[in-house]
Amino acid sequence: MIEIIDLSYLRVGAADLEEAVLFATETIGLQEVRREDDRIYVRGDERDHDICYVKGRCGRACRGI
Numbered sequence: 524m525i526e527i528i529d530l531s532y533l534r535v536g537a538a539d540l541e542e543a544v545l546f547a548t549e550t551i552g553l554q555e556v557r558r559e560d561d562r563i564y565v566r567g568d569e570r571d572h573d574i575c576y577v578k579g580r581c582g583r584a585c586r587g588i
Contacts, residue, residue, distance in 0.1 A: 527551075534575045543576045
């Protein structure tokens with residue numbers, strides 16, 4: 524099991540957005556913030572979001588993030 528000590532902004536590609544968000548909310552305990560096009564944002568603190576799940580592979584759109 525991986526121990527998460529700190530989390531910053533992260534963009535993650537997901538083949539199934541609903542499954543990814545279900546894992547984030549039900550398993551990790553994050554809160555869904557909003558949905559825009561093929562993106563779903565979740566957070567675990569007062570920031571706007573911690574993770575942005577994007578539909579499909581997170582290739583070129585995620586570089587440098």
